[in-house]
Amino acid sequence: MDGIHDMGGRQGFGRVRYALKAQTFHEPWEKRVNALYSLAVKCGIFNMDEYRHAIERMEPRHYLSASYYERSLTSLATLCVEKGILTREELERRAQGQFPLSMPSAPGRGNVETRPTLKPGDKVRVRTDHVPGHVRMPGYIRGKTGVVVGVSPKYPFPDAHAHGIHAEDEPTYDVRFNAEELWPHDADPAHVHVGVFESYLERVS
């Protein structure tokens, strides 16, 4: 989905709030949330792709105003409700207040049928697909061309794995793009490398 979470290249943000030796956690509940979602993954309630997708499905205003760990919490609660482990009513009764959850999911998809097998040096184009469900292709590379610089082991295909659809595992390719081709006239010169699933790519001759 072309959601609010797809942040790469979006303009209008201010300076990074950088500090030396910055903290990972600021409040005790943040560690508990991190542990609880890990526990849910360990117990097999949901997988990491479902977890990421349920964050992306947060109502956009809620996503943008929530802290990182509130997003974790919302995904954890949403998936526990969707999987029938808990009910929203139980959560709201226990919390004594509203418990905002993520929006419903749109359909996922399986692997793209004709996928290229690639090696470093191959020139590729990112397909111009739009996908209603989960996808791990940042919008800023859609339709852009780049060069493969690395190949990974196979992973579950997120577009399927986040939706309980069976699919073949796929390698990802580290693809090198030029920032000035990604954002013509308005980017600092750099190479931007993205880990791209095989189904998102087509070979360019």
Add this chain to the structure above:
Amino acid sequence: MDGIHDMGGRQGFGRVRYALKAQTFHEPWEKRVNALYSLAVKCGIFNMDEYRHAIERMEPRHYLSASYYERSLTSLATLCVEKGILTREELERRAQGQFPLSMPSAPGRGNVETRPTLKPGDKVRVRTDHVPGHVRMPGYIRGKTGVVVGVSPKYPFPDAHAHGIHAEDEPTYDVRFNAEELWPHDADPAHVHVGVFESYLERVS
């Protein structure tokens, strides 16, 4: 700028909060804001392109959480401060609290040098430019092809007019796109027409 305001096609939003005979204004202050920014335009403090751009420059979290009229208010205040009519200190003293303003502006630009003169029926492609300042090209048409169906009188070129840069006025062209080409595999079939400034277009033979 590729800002948070560029909403067309962004996914994750829920149902439109539609009601028959819906209100334009909900609170008395909303009419006052609308009048005050109109007054500032009438007094020549800023023009409509500057006004729109100062809304787009709102900190993204603020933009998304603010109501329509709070966005008007923020633009009005920002421009009055930037133009030296008011100071932030005066505003905060009078309001007895913080008065969040928009982020600073990036440079604008003049007309594109080689612009096509077009007529209905001409096939066009939207240039893949990215513009750090104000621009009235929604991101969803960037790089896409369409057909001219209408021509307007000339308007001030917003990319310049929002930044106090002198530029030639330009007509806009109503360009017809297919929704299924704008968002392949993930759009309702429709023709989407966009009013596109001449500088954003190139002719396709």
Add this chain to the structure above:
Amino acid sequence: MPDNIHIKLNTASVEARVDAIQAAFEERGMKPAEFIGEFRELAEEKWLPENGARVCAKAWTDPAFKARLMANGKDAVAELGLSMPAHHRHLVVLENTASIHNVIVCTLCSCTAFSIIGLPPDWYKDLEYRARVVRQSRTVLKEMGLELPASTEIRVWDTTADTRYMVLPMRPSGTEGWSEEKLAGLISKDMMIGVARVAGT
């Protein structure tokens, strides 16, 4: 840098912020109170959908007017004594037919031909409408209560320049011989935006 936490905790209420600007304008001799009064009158008594409804009704009954309206909307509405702000240099009238349905949005902000069809309703300015109607036109219209036949071509118009649009709805059958005034009574702001249709069409 704006800090979201600070915005939430220490920000003056939106009303106090409006008061601050109004008072500063007052002090500078800009007479904001008078202008607010004039604006309220315009918003409540002049910029009304009844204007556009008159335009549509006349187009339904006067083919020569309709031809002029389709050729140059701004000049044609001026014949009826209706004016548009100086920066609205062009009014394009979009005619619905049995096979074509038009709908208007402004994805980048919330522009409308407000002096003709009235100031935009709240939902028109909401992020939901702006984000979704260009991409999911049929779905969104259906959610809003307008279910179009599958054969109807949907045309979405995104107001990204200062060209303004209004939809000319279809005239329902059974209204032959009706006065312009009676016909105008059938037409609402939402129909001229394109999220509703006249009953019976």
Add this chain to the structure above:
Amino acid sequence: MPDNIHIKLNTASVEARVDAIQAAFEERGMKPAEFIGEFRELAEEKWLPENGARVCAKAWTDPAFKARLMANGKDAVAELGLSMPAHHRHLVVLENTASIHNVIVCTLCSCTAFSIIGLPPDWYKDLEYRARVVRQSRTVLKEMGLELPASTEIRVWDTTADTRYMVLPMRPSGTEGWSEEKLAGLISKDMMIGVARVAGT
């Protein structure tokens, strides 16, 4: 549909929401308290940047190890007793040189090789860093205190799959003969993300 106004006014505090889930898990026999204790120990005592610092120091002093590290990061760190979660199937080590600087981001969420370089700092997860560093790499690094020579090629790595990255900083001159332990003391989490460099490089 979530309503933003309601979210603001009636929503339970985030702490009450966490309590609610923890209590529900407790009732279902999932032993969340024990797991939270284990997790806290991992986060505070195991997933530390000192792990990655050891890896970098060894790579600086042992060319054969470095070759194995560059060929297969996950296997090489395992030699040092360091493990990665099962779903982190691939560790790619990015070597900084006199002419190349690498920096890591996850624009879609905030993935890192946390068992090796430590859990990500707050700013790494902020929208500012995620939105900007891919597009304005040199500007953002400068704002963060790292001004790179104009001749340095910047390579940004966006962690959009479960491949994890770590930056291997440059070894500073004047450290010949230093022990691995002393060298490791030069290296911070931020250097392995790529927003800082070892002093003197």
